[in-house]
Amino acid sequence: MKKSEAIFGVARVPLDALAVLAALLLAFRLRQLNIDFIPGQNLLDASGTLPDMAWYIVHFIVPSVGTFLLLSAVLGLYTLESTMSAWVEVGRVILVTALWVVLVIAWYFLVRKQLFFSRALLLYGTGFIVLFVEIGRAALTMLQRSFLRAGMGRRIVVSLGTQGLAEAAQDILQHDEHYAYLGHIPDLDALKRILHQQTVDLVLQTDPNPGGDATITLINYCRSHQVGYAFLPPVLADVPHQLRVERLGLLPMIRFQPTPLDGWGRVLKRVFDIIVSFLMIILLSPLLLLFSLLVLIGSGWPIFYVSQRVGEQGRKKVSILKFRSMVRDADLHKDELLAMNHRTDGPLFKIHNDPRVTGIGKILRRFSLDELPQLFNVFIGNLSLVGPRPHLPAEVDRYSLEQRRVFAVKPGATGLAQISGRSSLSFDEEVRLDLQYIEEWSLLLDLWILWRTMFTVFSRRGAD
Numbered sequence: 001m002k003k004s005e006a007i008f009g010v011a012r013v014p015l016d017a018l019a020v021l022a023a024l025l026l027a028f029r030l031r032q033l034n035i036d037f038i039p040g041q042n043l044l045d046a047s048g049t050l051p052d053m054a055w056y057i058v059h060f061i062v063p064s065v066g067t068f069l070l071l072s073a074v075l076g077l078y079t080l081e082s083t084m085s086a087w088v089e090v091g092r093v094i095l096v097t098a099l100w101v102v103l104v105i106a107w108y109f110l111v112r113k114q115l116f117f118s119r120a121l122l123l124y125g126t127g128f129i130v131l132f133v134e135i136g137r138a139a140l141t142m143l144q145r146s147f148l149r150a151g152m153g154r155r156i157v158v159s160l161g162t163q164g165l166a167e168a169a170q171d172i173l174q175h176d177e178h179y180a181y182l183g184h185i186p187d188l189d190a191l192k193r194i195l196h197q198q199t200v201d202l203v204l205q206t207d208p209n210p211g212g213d214a215t216i217t218l219i220n221y222c223r224s225h226q227v228g229y230a231f232l233p234p235v236l237a238d239v240p241h242q243l244r245v246e247r248l249g250l251l252p253m254i255r256f257q258p259t260p261l262d263g264w265g266r267v268l269k270r271v272f273d274i275i276v277s278f279l280m281i282i283l284l285s286p287l288l289l290l291f292s293l294l295v296l297i298g299s300g301w302p303i304f305y306v307s308q309r310v311g312e313q314g315r316k317k318v319s320i321l322k323f324r325s326m327v328r329d330a331d332l333h334k335d336e337l338l339a340m341n342h343r344t345d346g347p348l349f350k351i352h353n354d355p356r357v358t359g360i361g362k363i364l365r366r367f368s369l370d371e372l373p374q375l376f377n378v379f380i381g382n383l384s385l386v387g388p389r390p391h392l393p394a395e396v397d398r399y400s401l402e403q404r405r406v407f408a409v410k411p412g413a414t415g416l417a418q419i420s421g422r423s424s425l426s427f428d429e430e431v432r433l434d435l436q437y438i439e440e441w442s443l444l445l446d447l448w449i450l451w452r453t454m455f456t457v458f459s460r461r462g463a464d
Contacts, residue, residue: 004153009080023128161206202228277378298360309390321373325361387412388434
């Protein structure tokens with residue numbers, strides 16, 4: 001760690017203490033003078049419960065400053081390495097101040113068995129603490145950045161290895177004012193030549209091999225010459241947002257998480273699916289009965305077509321319901337129509353003006369109404385409302401390893417690919433969109449896709 005970085009980090013402690021002190025003194029003086037929240041509006045009465053200044057300083061300000069500093073330390077506001085973003089810092093200062101208010105109220109109510117002597121003073125103090133602490137920290141950050149721009153306190157970094165530094169890491173090292181990047185070197189001998197000329201704070205290895213002599217020798221050299229050593233993950237460097245740093249006992253471990261749809265995200269998505277699918281089944285029940293009757297009159301029994309598709313994890317098959325839109329023996333004629341398949345870019349089978357489609361089936365397919373029974377699949381858990389397109393086992397057998405990544409989540413009745421072109425997309429584009437959904441999932445993204453699905457269905461864009 002650079003000496004200047006440590007100095008600026010330590011300086012935050014007395015600066016925060018002074019900010020809290022000034023905030024509470026100003027709040028006391030404003031309440032003492034009965035200055036209202038809104039100028040010109042007489043909202044406050046004269047307070048007869050304010051203590052004298054000496055008691056206030058000793059019994060309230062001093063403990064408050066200590067409590068604020070302790071809470072700030074617990075929430076990581078005094079880490080010496082300045083890697084926290086400005087917005088995260090603002091949020092934590094507000095959180096610390098809120099916790100301080102809760103502790104003050106709890107102390108007076110639960111321990112001293114009385115209310116705080118001035119609610120207006122507490123409100124003033126809360127606002128001033130956030131304001132003064134943020135102003136102080138912003139001023140300190142601006143001063144530190146002026147030193148960094150002058151070349152003082154920068155970490156001098158070189159990357160080392162047979163493979164080049166990742167573009168994203170190189171961009172940060174070249175443009176972040178905390179670093180002075182000397183460039184990429186191939187091996188330890190090149191590092192030794194640089195160290196003869198100047199100091200290096202950090203060596204960033206791009207191709208670590210834990211059992212290799214070159215890596216072990218490099219680490220030992222850095223440790224014996226007081227040079228920091230770090231490495232970038234040799235695998236999955238293209239998806240850093242999907243890597244999580246965890247601990248296996250006392251050992252650090254980097255874990256790959258295929259999708260943010262995990263833990264509570266999975267629970268929330270399932271609850272959302274159950275509630276929405278149930279409500280839609282109730283609301284659309286007249287239409288479901290009408291379409292069932294039309295299929296029965298138009299082409300007889302059965303009303304539903306049950307398609308076996310590959311489900312989550314790519315292991316088990318799930319039965320997907322649709323209104324039958326083709327003749328009863330449609331699957332028996334599939335081999336005869338393979339030459340008419342217009343999806344030659346992948347394993348999917350689609351043909352324009354399929355002769356197997358019935359009259360009522362054309363109407364249902366035009367607006368994707370044949371897929372309404374899939375709401376029952378969503379309700380029982382075979383499908384999700386939003387997810388990758390469920391594919392046939394014969395199609396999945398022809399998937400590449402990368403394409404099989406779509407099975408990380410449950411397939412969906414609609415998805416990002418369906419609202420982005422449907423059958424007009426190439427298979428590679430469809431897979432890319434499905435993988436994008438898996439890697440960037442959020443409940444807001446699901447809501448947006450469901451909203452866009454309505455417009456896509458009525459526009460009939462990309463429908464077969």
